[in-house]
Amino acid sequence: MSCQSCNRQPHDYVTEVIDHVKLDDSFLEIATVADSLQVPWGMTFFDDKILFTEIIGNVKQLDLSTGQVSTLLRVPDVFTRTTPGLLDIVVQKGVKDNPYVIINYTAKENDRIISKLVRYTYQKDTLINPVDLLTVKGAKGHNGARLMLDSKNMLYWATGDVADNTEAQDSTTLNGKILRMTINGEIPPDNPIPNSFVYAWGFRNMQGLTIDDRGNIFTSEHGDAIEDEINLIKPLNNYGWPAIEGMHDTPDEIEIAKHSSRTKPIWSWTPVVAPAGLAYYGESDIPEWKNTLLLVTLKSQSLRVLHLDDKNQQVKREQVYFSKKYGRMRSVLVTPNGDIYLSTSNRDWNPQPGFPLPTDDRILRLRKTTETPDNYLKEDVVETESKEHKGKQLYTSFCASCHKEDGLGVKGTFPPLKNAARVEDSNAFIDLLLNGSKGRDTINGVFYEQDMASFSFLNDEELAAIINYVKTAFGDGEQISDDHVKKKRK
Ligand code: HEC
The missing domain is CATH 2.120.10.30 (TolB, C-terminal domain)
Structure with missing residues (x-):
């Protein structure tokens, strides 16, 4: 046998x-x-x-x-x-x-x-x-x-x-x-x-x-x-x-x-x-x-x-x-x-x-x-990133080069975001990111020669995530919705 x-x-x-x-x-x-x-x-x-x-x-x-x-x-x-x-x-x-x-x-x-x-x-x-x-x-x-x-x-x-x-x-x-x-x-x-x-x-x-x-x-x-x-x-x-x-x-x-x-x-x-x-x-x-x-x-x-x-x-x-x-x-x-x-x-x-x-x-x-099975599992599609995490990553990619990771900016060149007027004022903050800021600006008595570019290429959700991150990390902690950005964009 x-x-x-x-x-x-x-x-x-x-x-x-x-x-x-x-x-x-x-x-x-x-x-x-x-x-x-x-x-x-x-x-x-x-x-x-x-x-x-x-x-x-x-x-x-x-x-x-x-x-x-x-x-x-x-x-x-x-x-x-x-x-x-x-x-x-x-x-x-x-x-x-x-x-x-x-x-x-x-x-x-x-x-x-x-x-x-x-x-x-x-x-x-x-x-x-x-x-x-x-x-x-x-x-x-x-x-x-x-x-x-x-x-x-x-x-x-x-x-x-x-x-x-x-x-x-x-x-x-x-x-x-x-x-x-x-x-x-x-x-x-x-x-x-x-x-x-x-x-x-x-x-x-x-x-x-x-x-x-x-x-x-x-x-x-x-x-x-x-x-x-x-x-x-x-x-x-x-x-x-x-x-x-x-x-x-x-x-x-x-x-x-x-x-x-x-x-x-x-x-x-x-x-x-x-x-x-x-x-x-x-x-x-x-x-x-x-x-x-x-x-x-x-x-x-x-x-x-x-x-x-x-x-x-x-x-x-x-x-x-x-x-x-x-x-x-x-x-x-x-x-x-x-x-x-x-x-x-x-x-x-x-x-x-x-x-x-x-x-x-x-x-x-x-x-x-080496076999090719009939049925198989795949990589899971999961929301691995919370909004908070995403906001921080976007901030690091798009903002930290000037305003720095700690939000303190560079003295006389890039303004601090901590307690900044346009961080507290949600409408002004959204406008700034959608339109940028052209022309010279004096903030808290400091004159800033450079402009800030528009970030309107980011979608509503991404802009809201950045704004909410900045408000949490450096501002009053108040949060805005994706819809708020959408309304201002029109
Ligand atoms: C290339 C440099 C640069 C980048 C990148 C940049 N900024 Fe700015 N930002 C400036 C400058 C310069 C000013 C001040 C001049 C002005 O307002 O025109 C400013 C002003 C601001 C203000 C107003 C501060 C106040 O006291 O009212 C806010 C808020 C702000 N930026 C947020 C952001 C956010 C959020 C991002 C990322 C999406 C960003 N900035 C990216 C250069 C930059």
Whole structure:
């Protein structure tokens, strides 16, 4: 009797292909590679296996050549509740036998919640020899956290602010920070603050941390109510929380950033998407996504593909996939062969309508296929930009060259917009943008020689967005409608 499955190639164990998705040219197949899990929070790759955590305290491994899932460790002292629990995991790089495996989880010390970083050694399908590397404050919420090893096995830990607004701006504490240490938990001599783990500060609650092939480090961070962030992490930079959230766009934020150096995010979302796992995609296997950051989200239940510029310093554009299709997603991993793995988080404390499915939680694999499927998913058309965000972007493109990002203008050349007469007077403001201003003008006793061009080439909606942004950021905050512009245009 012939036995087809007996001859299977190691990598082609039977997986259930559940969907296809079309990119510009390529088709990807989406397959379930593991199911019935309990919030697979962190994933890491080692030796044709995915090692992953479950929030309830299990470290498991998925053998990519057989599809077998087995348990490596039950963390004895994990404390789980809503968001605390066993969080992230990383494996030492470049070591084939018995590498270190580092995990982060919340535990209890008497009545106090703590957040522990513990190193184990991988041996024969189990984890042995736990060594405590570092312990920081934990809390019922905002524990972060993500772990990352760079190519030299330097360990980075993105810690949460434990919902305490005094942490992020205190460079002497270890919460609301990116911490950097050796794989033995020691402070490296080249850390930016001597004898301190602190590498960067001013963070709220990060659940994404990744590094590109040039050594740029990126994080994703949950904002409070209005702005989620992607940050490019540089040593000793201060990212502003809690005084600054997201872009520097309110008068208070602009004022703070003027007096002390604060680093802006390279991308932000209003309304919030609840960003979680983040992975750099540098492979050529899926050419449309080469040089992107892949972000999975909880609230918006989607995969977001953030295309980077040539220098990997800015996000150029965002694409959204799978909105609400697989529910909340917590973790994303790119393996050396260019496959992408996503984990769902539908059995966590906050499942969305329609979830969890009986098979949740799942680990899904995305892989390019040469077949042309009959049915497939496409990029989601979503209103990714709020009006507020759009107004700010238009202001940056069309106005900031003269009036400057902080609205203060250039003394004697371009007038300030802060409390300006024609910012307060909506009709005059609309007229100015529709008609421009020709002829010399004296404003508040200062003579301006130059004219201001008309912006009537922008549509009603765009002009209203700019005006509303300027009024919010620099003026009385009063808002106008698209219709108001339309009426004045006639
Ligand atoms: C090339 C430079 C330049 C650009 C770009 C520019 N402006 Fe101006 N703007 C000026 C100058 C010069 C004046 C003052 C002279 C005048 O009013 O004729 C002015 C005046 C203003 C005033 C009046 C201030 C007051 O005190 O009454 C407002 C409001 C204003 N600009 C808003 C904008 C907005 C919004 C944009 C973008 C859509 C913009 N400007 C783009 C140069 C510029």
